[in-house]
Amino acid sequence: xxxxxxxxxxxxxxxxxxxxxxxxxxxxxxRGSYSWSWYNETEDAMTSIVADSGPPPALVNIENxxxxxxxxxxxxxxxxxxxxxxxxxxxxxxNITGTYDEIDxxxxxxxxIFKVISNWxxxxxxxxxxxNIN
Numbered sequence: 001x002x003x004x005x006x007x008x009x010x011x012x013x014x015x016x017x018x019x020x021x022x023x024x025x026x027x028x029x030x031r032g033s034y035s036w037s038w039y040n041e042t043e044d045a046m047t048s049i050v051a052d053s054g055p056p057p058a059l060v061n062i063e064n065x066x067x068x069x070x071x072x073x074x075x076x077x078x079x080x081x082x083x084x085x086x087x088x089x090x091x092x093x094x095n096i097t098g099t100y101d102e103i104d105x106x107x108x109x110x111x112x113i114f115k116v117i118s119n120w121x122x123x124x125x126x127x128x129x130x131x132n133i134n
Contacts, residue, residue, distance in 0.1 A: 010039040013049075015125030016079035018116060023072045027129060030059045032115065034125035048123075056090045056115045056128035065111055065130035074103040082118035090115060108133050 015034050020027040032053040040047040053059060076085070089098040090113040100107075103114065108131075116127045 018127045019077045021075040029127040029129045032126035036123040055094045056113045057092050059128040060130045062111045062130045065132040067132045070106045085118040088115045
């Protein structure tokens with residue numbers, strides 16, 4: 001069932017925030033590139049913005065990754081649920097090493113950079129974070 005767009009959603013000028021819940025701890029993410037449309041009440045028209053960023057290794061410091069165990073559960077907490085999302089794993093040389101539908105820490109070890117690409121009716125946004133998986 002398609003979620004109805006409310007006035008609040010249509011007037012939001014930026015994509016929803018994303019935090020992670022990892023073993024009862026909230027972890028912030030860094031918003032990367034996005035394209036977004038919203039209803040601008042002042043202009044009485046739809047407005048769009050495209051914001052570009054560097055690759056995930058330039059957005060987050062892999063050395064400051066949160067320490068987690070490989071058996072930890074990860075839950076993505078979007079302020080507004082996306083239509084869909086995909087998770088990409090990056091290495092420090094700016095290479096994508098894998099693409100997944102969900103985050104399973106047991107498939108990774110050591111310092112890992114994650115990028116979540118999410119889609120809503122208003123647009124697309126990416127988010128980056130790093131973890132040190134033991």
